[in-house]
Amino acid sequence: MIRAQKLEKRFGDLRAVDGVSFEIAKGETFGLLGPNGAGKTTTIHMLVGALKPDAGKVVIDGIEDPTLAAARQQIGIAPQALALYENLSAEENMAFFGTIYGLRGADLAKRVDWALDFTGLTDRRKDRMKTFSGGMKRRLNMACAVVHKPRVLLLDEPTVGVDPQSRNSIFENIEALKEEGTTILYTTHYMEEAQRLCERVAIVDKGAVLALDTVDGLIKAHGGKSLVEATLERVPPDPSALPGSLDGLALRVETDHPLEDLARITDAGVHFTSLRVDRSDLEAVFLNLTGRRLRD
Amino acid sequence: MHRIMAIALKDLRLLIRDREALFWVLLFPLMMAVLFGSIFSGMGKKARKPMKVAIVDEDRSEASKAFVGRLENQDSIKLVVRSAGAALGAVRAGKLVAYVRIHKGYAAKQGFMIGDNQKVEVGIDPSRRTERGFLQGILMKATFGGLQDRMSDPQKTRKSIKESITGLKASGSTDPEGAKLVTFLEAFDGYLGSVNNKTFKGQMKLEGPKIEAVKYAGGKRPRTSFEVSFPQAVVWGLLGIVASFAILVARERMIGTLLRLRISPLTWFHILGGKGVASFLASIVTIALIFVVGIVVFGLRLGNVGQLLLAIACTAICVTGMMMLISTFGKTEQAVGGASWAVMMPMAMFGGGMIPLFAMPAWMQAASNFSPVKWSVYAFEGAIWRDLSFAEMALPCGLLVAIGIVTFTLGVVLLSRAKS
Numbered sequence: 001m002i003r004a005q006k007l008e009k010r011f012g013d014l015r016a017v018d019g020v021s022f023e024i025a026k027g028e029t030f031g032l033l034g035p036n037g038a039g040k041t042t043t044i045h046m047l048v049g050a051l052k053p054d055a056g057k058v059v060i061d062g063i064e065d066p067t068l069a070a071a072r073q074q075i076g077i078a079p080q081a082l083a084l085y086e087n088l089s090a091e092e093n094m095a096f097f098g099t100i101y102g103l104r105g106a107d108l109a110k111r112v113d114w115a116l117d118f119t120g121l122t123d124r125r126k127d128r129m130k131t132f133s134g135g136m137k138r139r140l141n142m143a144c145a146v147v148h149k150p151r152v153l154l155l156d157e158p159t160v161g162v163d164p165q166s167r168n169s170i171f172e173n174i175e176a177l178k179e180e181g182t183t184i185l186y187t188t189h190y191m192e193e194a195q196r197l198c199e200r201v202a203i204v205d206k207g208a209v210l211a212l213d214t215v216d217g218l219i220k221a222h223g224g225k226s227l228v229e230a231t232l233e234r235v236p237p238d239p240s241a242l243p244g245s246l247d248g249l250a251l252r253v254e255t256d257h258p259l260e261d262l263a264r265i266t267d268a269g270v271h272f273t274s275l276r277v278d279r280s281d282l283e284a285v286f287l288n289l290t291g292r293r294l295r296d
Numbered sequence: 297m298h299r300i301m302a303i304a305l306k307d308l309r310l311l312i313r314d315r316e317a318l319f320w321v322l323l324f325p326l327m328m329a330v331l332f333g334s335i336f337s338g339m340g341k342k343a344r345k346p347m348k349v350a351i352v353d354e355d356r357s358e359a360s361k362a363f364v365g366r367l368e369n370q371d372s373i374k375l376v377v378r379s380a381g382a383a384l385g386a387v388r389a390g391k392l393v394a395y396v397r398i399h400k401g402y403a404a405k406q407g408f409m410i411g412d413n414q415k416v417e418v419g420i421d422p423s424r425r426t427e428r429g430f431l432q433g434i435l436m437k438a439t440f441g442g443l444q445d446r447m448s449d450p451q452k453t454r455k456s457i458k459e460s461i462t463g464l465k466a467s468g469s470t471d472p473e474g475a476k477l478v479t480f481l482e483a484f485d486g487y488l489g490s491v492n493n494k495t496f497k498g499q500m501k502l503e504g505p506k507i508e509a510v511k512y513a514g515g516k517r518p519r520t521s522f523e524v525s526f527p528q529a530v531v532w533g534l535l536g537i538v539a540s541f542a543i544l545v546a547r548e549r550m551i552g553t554l555l556r557l558r559i560s561p562l563t564w565f566h567i568l569g570g571k572g573v574a575s576f577l578a579s580i581v582t583i584a585l586i587f588v589v590g591i592v593v594f595g596l597r598l599g600n601v602g603q604l605l606l607a608i609a610c611t612a613i614c615v616t617g618m619m620m621l622i623s624t625f626g627k628t629e630q631a632v633g634g635a636s637w638a639v640m641m642p643m644a645m646f647g648g649g650m651i652p653l654f655a656m657p658a659w660m661q662a663a664s665n666f667s668p669v670k671w672s673v674y675a676f677e678g679a680i681w682r683d684l685s686f687a688e689m690a691l692p693c694g695l696l697v698a699i700g701i702v703t704f705t706l707g708v709v710l711l712s713r714a715k716s
Contacts, residue, residue, distance in 0.1 A: 048559040069561035077559060083552035085306065087313040092306075099302040100560050128313075 007056035031198030076150030086130035101148035135166025191282035223280030303570025320536035329529030336521035350383035357403035527676035545623035546632035579612035599680035607675035617700035620707025
């Protein structure tokens with residue numbers, strides 16, 4: 001559905017995007033995970049034709065020029081900046097964006113009602129956007145992106161600065177859209193969001209894709225071992241049969257297969273008074289790939 | 297067209313909801329219209345106060361009283377009797393515009409043609425330059441009136457002639473021209489002595505040419521000063537529109553909605569076309585609203601409706617173009633807002649948006665040719681009261697459209713460069 005092929009973009013001496021390539025299948029939710037300044041937004045701008053790549057190619061549903069109306073008509077975008085009219089109501093904002101995507105009359109009204117309901121803003125439909133909380137503004141930003149029922153949805157850091165309730169609401173919205181078969185490109189610097197929502201993730205840093213795979217695949221390849229820390233009820237008769245290291249009653253195991261190892265220990269009749277499993281995650285993947293944390 | 301109208305209606309809605317913009321677009325121009333209209337009309341005849349002038353009559357003669365009487369008959373001055381010291385003090389303190397002091401001996405020195413005749417001293421507040429000439433004119437009229445009175449009475453005239461002959465002879469002059477004058481005066485005195493007083497009265501007058509203000513052929517004039525101030529107010533409203541829409545475009549660039557529009561299926565033509573339509577419609581509505589207030593409250597005439605519509609349309613085109621260009625004068629709405637007024641204030645000042653052109657010095661009038669404000673005001677006046685023909689309207693209207701096209705094109709080019 002979306003193909004980015006060796007995209008490059010420079011701003012003066014800064015190489016903002018450096019040979020980024022990926023493909024997103026129809027109905028897939030794909031994540032671009034990277035810190036601020038990694039080149040995620042620039043990549044999105046090239047995908048929608050707002051920026052012309054210095055090199056490389058973008059193909060949207062077989063259309064090689066993303067500036068063509070036929071390509072743009074299929075795309076909905078929720079930009080990172082809240083690009084909405086604060087002196088228009090929620091309903092007016094949605095109706096305006098619906099209209100510019102070609103909706104009219106009853107169709108427009110129906111889609112606006114749906115988008116209001118979808119994002120939980122029906123009660124505030126007549127209120128001006130400037131009276132909304134940060135989370136509500138983010139939901140409205142997303143509602144305006146989906147009001148015309150796009151086949152491709154580009155979400156650029158859609159949860160920045162929102163309260164937990166609105167964040168959950170946005171996650172539920174995205175999951176609902178996934179079920180409907182919408183192709184989604186999701187950029188974030190929150191690894192837990194990418195891990196929860198995306199089927200495949202590209203780790204980006206300094207304009208380049210460092211790794212691209214499913215979440216499990218990335219963790220397996222770059223995440224390192226999981227850590228199991230347990231306190232035993234009593235020391236077993238043969239402590240040498242336990243994996244890892246035992247210090248008194250404290251057991252510490254670094255493993256690629258934490259669940260299998262735990263099953264083996266309990267099968268041997270060992271009981272725990274406390275247990276903690278730290279599975280490797282995308283944060284660890286990023287750390288291992290770059291030597292830095294995502295939020296550094 | 298749907299998409300262009302969607303953008304236009306959205307922009308108009310945003311303008312209507314922006315109270316600050318509405319103030320500059322509607323309220324401020326109306327305030328200017330009322331203020332300047334009132335200043336130039338003096339708020340009507342009742343409110344127009346006559347000049348307060350102190351009169352100091354030290355002669356207290358029949359002649360001086362008659363002179364004071366002639367001054368009192370003037371509507372434009374109000375005489376206040378004062379002593380010489382009090383009159384001078386009041387003028388110095390700015391409480392009175394001037395004083396007129398008739399010295400003792402005024403009546404005695406009313407000679408005929410010769411001598412240091414009537415002694416009248418006038419002191420005018422130096423800050424009242426405009427009134428100075430006006431007052432001198434009134435005094436000349438009163439003096440001339442006295443002379444005319446004497447000339448219509450042969451006995452009074454003979455008395456003056458005799459005093460003049462006596463004066464000439466007493467001077468002992470050997471000038472042959474003086475001797476000829478004495479001969480003429482004696483002959484004139486003899487003639488006056490021979491006429492019938494009753495039938496002569498009123499036949500001999502000192503009169504200059506009659507000056508009469510007439511309507512020039514085919515022309516009209518503003519019926520009230522509001523017919524001058526309302527076209528100026530319209531221009532202020534339009535400048536408000538230019539600033540408001542330019543700021544709106546800058547704001548869209550800042551908050552990212554312009555980018556969001558650009559990555560939608562809209563073309564650049566839709567986006568800029570929508571903004572142009574919004575600006576054009578807002579200009580027309582603003583002009584209409586200001587004129588409606590002018591007509592309903594201040595009795596403004598519409599003049600030639602066809603030409604007025606032409607002036608409105610051409611001005612709206614000019615406003616749209618200027619809005620597009622000025623929106624590129626900065627990256628933030630604050631920068632554009634500042635730049636827009638910095639550009640438009642001189643345009644308004646030089647173009648007659650504040651002070652009517654006729655009240656400006658010559659160099660400013662010449663400079664006004666470069667301001668679209670001048671041509672807009674001229675086009676409105678041409679339709680409302682100048683009674684310009686369509687051919688005469690072609691110059692201001694053509695210039696307005698040309699400025700609109702050039703500035704719109706420049707604005708689009710600069711915005712497109714910023715886009716890429």
